Amino acid sequence: MTEVERQQVTALGKVLAAERRDGCADRVTDDGLLAFLRRWSVAAGSAAHLPAVQRAIGWLVGYDGMTLAERDQALAAAIEELRSLFRPAPHPPEPAPAPEPAPPAPRRTATRQVRNRSAQMPKHPLAELDLDAKLEQITGVEARLVGGFRRLGVVTIRDLLYHFPRRYDDVSRRRSISELQLGAEETVIGEVTDVRTIGAGPKLRVRVEVSDETGSIEAIFFNQRWIAQQIKVGQTIALSGKVTAFGGKRQFSSPRWERYTPDPDALLHTGRLVPIHPLTQGLHENQARRFIKHVIDAMAPRLPDHLPPHRREQARLLPLGEALAQIHFPDSHETLAAARRRLGFDEFLFIQLGVLQRKRLWQQELGLPFTIDMQVHAELQRRLPFQFTAAQQRAIGEIFADLQRPSPMARLLQGDVGSGKTVVAAAALLQAVANGFQGALMAPTEILAEQHAKNLKQLLSRVRVPRKATATTPAETYQQADWRALLDPDDAAKLAEIVAILGMTPEEDMEGQGVRVALLTGSLGARDRRRVLEGIARGEIDLVIGTHALITETVQFANLGLVVVDEQHRFGVEQRLRLKNKGCNPHMLVMTATPIPRTLTLTIYGDLDVSVLDERPPGRQEIRTRRISRSEREKAYRHIRKQVAEGRQVYVICPLVEESEKLDLPSAEEMYERLQHEVFPDLRVALLHGKMPAREKDEVMRAFRDHQYDILVATAVIEVGIDVPNATTIVIEGAERFGLAQLHQFRGRVGRGSHQSYCILISDSDNQQSKERLAALEQTNDGFKLAEIDLQLRGPGEFFGTRQSGTPDLKMAQQGDTRLLAEARRLAEAILNDDPELAHPEHQLLRQNVDAFWAEALQAG
Ligand code: ADP
Ligand code: MG
Numbered sequence: 001m002t003e004v005e006r007q008q009v010t011a012l013g014k015v016l017a018a019e020r021r022d023g024c025a026d027r028v029t030d031d032g033l034l035a036f037l038r039r040w041s042v043a044a045g046s047a048a049h050l051p052a053v054q055r056a057i058g059w060l061v062g063y064d065g066m067t068l069a070e071r072d073q074a075l076a077a078a079i080e081e082l083r084s085l086f087r088p089a090p091h092p093p094e095p096a097p098a099p100e101p102a103p104p105a106p107r108r109t110a111t112r113q114v115r116n117r118s119a120q121m122p123k124h125p126l127a128e129l130d131l132d133a134k135l136e137q138i139t140g141v142e143a144r145l146v147g148g149f150r151r152l153g154v155v156t157i158r159d160l161l162y163h164f165p166r167r168y169d170d171v172s173r174r175r176s177i178s179e180l181q182l183g184a185e186e187t188v189i190g191e192v193t194d195v196r197t198i199g200a201g202p203k204l205r206v207r208v209e210v211s212d213e214t215g216s217i218e219a220i221f222f223n224q225r226w227i228a229q230q231i232k233v234g235q236t237i238a239l240s241g242k243v244t245a246f247g248g249k250r251q252f253s254s255p256r257w258e259r260y261t262p263d264p265d266a267l268l269h270t271g272r273l274v275p276i277h278p279l280t281q282g283l284h285e286n287q288a289r290r291f292i293k294h295v296i297d298a299m300a301p302r303l304p305d306h307l308p309p310h311r312r313e314q315a316r317l318l319p320l321g322e323a324l325a326q327i328h329f330p331d332s333h334e335t336l337a338a339a340r341r342r343l344g345f346d347e348f349l350f351i352q353l354g355v356l357q358r359k360r361l362w363q364q365e366l367g368l369p370f371t372i373d374m375q376v377h378a379e380l381q382r383r384l385p386f387q388f389t390a391a392q393q394r395a396i397g398e399i400f401a402d403l404q405r406p407s408p409m410a411r412l413l414q415g416d417v418g419s420g421k422t423v424v425a426a427a428a429l430l431q432a433v434a435n436g437f438q439g440a441l442m443a444p445t446e447i448l449a450e451q452h453a454k455n456l457k458q459l460l461s462r463v464r465v466p467r468k469a470t471a472t473t474p475a476e477t478y479q480q481a482d483w484r485a486l487l488d489p490d491d492a493a494k495l496a497e498i499v500a501i502l503g504m505t506p507e508e509d510m511e512g513q514g515v516r517v518a519l520l521t522g523s524l525g526a527r528d529r530r531r532v533l534e535g536i537a538r539g540e541i542d543l544v545i546g547t548h549a550l551i552t553e554t555v556q557f558a559n560l561g562l563v564v565v566d567e568q569h570r571f572g573v574e575q576r577l578r579l580k581n582k583g584c585n586p587h588m589l590v591m592t593a594t595p596i597p598r599t600l601t602l603t604i605y606g607d608l609d610v611s612v613l614d615e616r617p618p619g620r621q622e623i624r625t626r627r628i629s630r631s632e633r634e635k636a637y638r639h640i641r642k643q644v645a646e647g648r649q650v651y652v653i654c655p656l657v658e659e660s661e662k663l664d665l666p667s668a669e670e671m672y673e674r675l676q677h678e679v680f681p682d683l684r685v686a687l688l689h690g691k692m693p694a695r696e697k698d699e700v701m702r703a704f705r706d707h708q709y710d711i712l713v714a715t716a717v718i719e720v721g722i723d724v725p726n727a728t729t730i731v732i733e734g735a736e737r738f739g740l741a742q743l744h745q746f747r748g749r750v751g752r753g754s755h756q757s758y759c760i761l762i763s764d765s766d767n768q769q770s771k772e773r774l775a776a777l778e779q780t781n782d783g784f785k786l787a788e789i790d791l792q793l794r795g796p797g798e799f800f801g802t803r804q805s806g807t808p809d810l811k812m813a814q815q816g817d818t819r820l821l822a823e824a825r826r827l828a829e830a831i832l833n834d835d836p837e838l839a840h841p842e843h844q845l846l847r848q849n850v851d852a853f854w855a856e857a858l859q860a861g
Contacts, residue, residue, distance in 0.1 A: 004047070008040075008048075012047075034064055037202065041202030048201055048202065049201070052082065053081070054223060055081045061222045061223060073279050073280070076279075077284065123139040126138055126294070131161070134156055135154070145283065164812065165275035168274060168336070169256075169276060170333075178215045184243055186240070190210040190217075193209045193211045193233065197225065197228045206220070206221040206225065217250055219251065222253075222254060237259055240256045256274065257270060268329075269289060273330045275289065277289065302321070305319050306846040314827065317341070317345055320346075323342035344813035345813070347810050347813040350854070352829075357838075358607040359606075362408065366407070367408035367587065368408070370434075373434040373435070373466070376430055379463045379464065380426065380430055380459070380460070383463060386617065388423070391612070395613060396424055396428070400428075403431055403587055408586065408587050409588060410607065411588070411608055411609045412589075412610045415612065415614075416613070416783035416784065417747075417748030418616065418748055419613040419615070419616055421591045422566075425589060429460070431562075434466060435561060437586075438542055438543070438544065439543045439563070440546075440557070440560060440562070440563045443546070444547070449519060453518075453519035462514060463514070463515060464513045465515055466513075498541065499516070501532065502516055502541075516540065516542045518541045519545050536555060562586055562587045564590075567590060623750060623781055625759040627735070629764050637680075640711065647726070649724065649728070652712070654668040654734065655716070655734040655737040666733050669687065680710075684708065685713060686709040686711070688714040689715040707726060712727075716742065727752070730746055730750045730758070730759050732760070733762050735761035735762055740777070740793070743777055746759075776789045838850070
């Protein structure tokens, strides 16, 4: 390379690298990358004719029509070609102006390291290697290939077998030339009758004519000068691609091609369902595919299957080796589907074996069996201003059955916003108290804890519970009416003090038989807090409500019997261990804040039993939901004014706290200023956002609840189950910025009282997915339906906004595939029934795979 050429190539590399950094959006040049390439080629002179540059440009042909992933790969490959020009300088070491910022050190040196190491590592034919052997141990493998795969995280033979194609190009229909359909993806096989290089520079094309007994067709390769050296007249080749027309003649434009051999199985790149594997710098499509095929052919037939044959047949699954061979090089759509089913099944099976084993472990623990006190339960029902719904009754029945068992309950209560989970939890907590145990309820925020405490106190403190004098009072005296006589004067005084701190009136105390509910939050004064903690430790307090700090802090319970978790996110394995480490095995009830699709429930909460509240309490109106554009905001404001005039309150949600230069969205602060000073100067407007200190947030929220404000402008902090029944309208600005589950949660803030409620979604987004999300909200109030739609639209990873820690990532299985999941769960149960520890020799491989799968999942999380 001359100095001038070097400069030209560097300039090109910089643009390609910039384009890649920009997310391959084709906007780093004014008129698109292809136009830039054309201009560059003309200006670059001899540099444009360097073979490596030609190859680089070859990768980018059709760039504007590629998907983002394809563009990224094409750019990576092109950059790699350019880099090769700067590589090993035999004599004077050339300064290597990397066309791209240098990648992190371990990566940059990967290839070199491999080379060094492979010098030491003995090579073996594939037939002698096992799955955990490194790729570099394979006889004849190129270091460059090994380095390329390493960059993709593919190090061992096993990794390679599980490095699945990201899609398949169906060019399996082989035609004679006269049958070719315009516009279809087709494959022909014929003899090369002419090869010609036409034009020069960026306009260079190689024109190949291929003929069979029915006719002939042209294939045009743009800017790929080397093709003319590879394809020779007289050869038989296969061509696959889309048939286009040019100047009235049919042709293939930059088709896939390979030299034809009569063995149909030998076709790799054409004439079949061609696998498109994820690639990276240094990995060229055909070369990688050929290598993968080489490894699959050798390994698949001798791959041990972790499923014993009778189990595999029971579940109608392909043998593992066959499935892996077919996933990479499918013979047909049918075998591909069967391979997907087998490999997806495996993932579900590993998950289910893991969660079911965990469930079994939890159930082996000795718990605290309760005796259900129906008298007390009836008393609760009498105190409620409504009847339980059938769904609530069913859930309570399931919970009571669990509570009577000797093993601890581990149950998930799923229900839509407003489905009445709290009273179900109250019924369970009351049984704990009636059995002489304590209960705890954990809420995601202090203000929610406060709300729960208020509700539970109201509901339960007038229910008379059988009372022991102290935690150690013998059972005979359990029901004794004058149990307080058994207390020594010191204990009696302490009890009186607690009752006073809890603010219980004599009617609530009922001679000491009312349920004592304590709220343990930061707002408690130091002295009272100490007394409450003492009361919990002495067993004088029956129910404790607080945040997650309840289990993380040093709260000592006298005899904790039931924990209810009203959760916003996830109450995982780790927290449960903490609970157990508190020295007891309490029953546990987890309540979800948002409905979760069934498949996800079985995965994330697969170790819990599930009760569902699929029915809304009667008399609820649908919340009227409408999407409007920003130019229609005035309508929303007229509506707000009307609602406030009727004495109602309003939420206005904004996606951002502060003004943003990049995003053209109203911030909460701006919105607050505008609403308070310009739009509604006569109304009382408050502002709430996540950057405010917790104490201040709680104050604003409390003031809004007490109707000291008419309008609350807030960011997403409002999301959690806050209950202000007088709030009837929620306006959500920039609605497209929120997930469906989150929008549904927001909407659940209204419609909590008897007044007709409204949700106004403001969005100008044209994005198809956003439009579908918002339309779904307009159409249904059913959280479970919305959750399913959300899962379909966004995929499981994003369902919660962030990835759930400890949730395995699925490579092959579809989260929505309920049926396959159910089958896998059934097989997992059958296997564990026979062999709970997976200790049989026939399950040895299975156990290893389950362990490895979870190890990876927990690491990734
Ligand atoms: P969530 O499931 O969202 O936690 P809550 O438990 O807060 O719902 O209940 C929402 C409202 O519905 C509360 O005001 C509660 O008193 C009321 N409610 C619960 N169950 C019923 C019922 N069976 N009939 C009528 N109202 C009910
Ligand atoms: Mg709730």
